[in-house]
């Protein structure tokens with residue numbers, strides 16, 4: 001399979017680098033990472049030990065692929081969608097492995113070529129040309145609206161050929177919303193409280209996290225997804241336990257003074273809830289507090305367009 005990875009940062013470089021052991025892969029990213037990969041290949045450390053030589057580019061013009069994986073941060077999705085739907089690029093299928101609800105934006109630009117995906121691998125970009133796998137997880141891929149899918153099965157088989165743990169899932173809407181509900185509970189709370197995930201096992205942080213997760217499950221049900229508040233809270237407790245020693249990605253972003261994905265996580269819960277007439281006060285407060293921090297640091301676009 002010819003694979004293009006749009007957003008060769010931590011996750012994209014890890015997944016793309018592992019796929020390059022078996023498939024023709026082009027990593028699309030930015031310098032100095034792209035330049036280093038061209039000169040010396042990509043080194044993968046941590047849970048894997050590999051030195052691979054994918055193609056690397058900073059533009060998609062002139063590229064073609066059977067599959068494009070989208071691994072930019074959620075707030076760069078619009079740019080990814082615009083690039084991948086451009087005239088100079090020829091892509092059969094697109095699959096996001098991002099956190100947050102980004103598929104709508106991709107589908108608007110790329111139509112029914114878009115599959116949903118989730119990834120629970122852990123990745124860190126340690127230096128240009130070097131990525132570390134901090135946790136072996138699993139990739140799930142499937143139709144945005146759910147259902148059996150030959151094309152998702154083909155993608156999953158290609159991932160497995162390269163040694164990644166990957167399954168096609170006919171229940172992607174529920175899987176996406178459960179992951180969103182867990183991220184809604186963990187990420188912003190841990191970032192604002194400046195605590196590792198394990199601290200969310202105890203009150204009062206656990207109570208705030210559970211309220212955010214329960215609100216997300218209520219919105220999911222309004223969207224037609226079969227996710228109870230109890231199931232979502234059970235998933236939250238499991239992930240808190242399994243990742244107790246982690247700093248969540250949002251806590252890491254705040255520590256590094258980077259823009260967070262709060263709009264695509266808690267903000268998305270608020271916006272979807274509003275469409276259904278549902279109040280989501282905990283998610284709204286979390287999104288507003290992190291938004292205020294991002295504004296004060298000059299990390300958000302000044303015109304208030306959350307997705308730029």
Ligand SMILES: NC(=O)C1=CN([C@@H]2O[C@H](COP(=O)(O)OP(=O)(O)OC[C@H]3O[C@@H](n4cnc5c(N)ncnc54)[C@H](O)[C@@H]3O)[C@@H](O)[C@H]2O)C=CC1
Pocket residue numbers: 006007008009010011012028029030058071072073074076079080097098099100119120121122123124125249261
């Ligand atoms: N890092 C991880 O372990 C995991 C990350 N995720 C999700 O995956 C997504 C990506 O996360 P990370 O890899 O950690 O972020 P990252 O910031 O390391 O990677 C994103 C990369 O995209 C590049 N990029 C952005 N716009 C671009 C453009 N127009 N052209 C070319 N390159 C562009 C950036 O330069 C950056 O290197 C996020 O939604 C995150 O929540 C999900 C599971 C695990």
Ligand SMILES: CC(C)(CO)C(=O)C(=O)O
Pocket residue numbers: 099182183186187197239243246247248249250
């Ligand atoms: C599962 C969790 C919460 C692990 O830290 C995560 O996805 C993140 O940090 O973004």
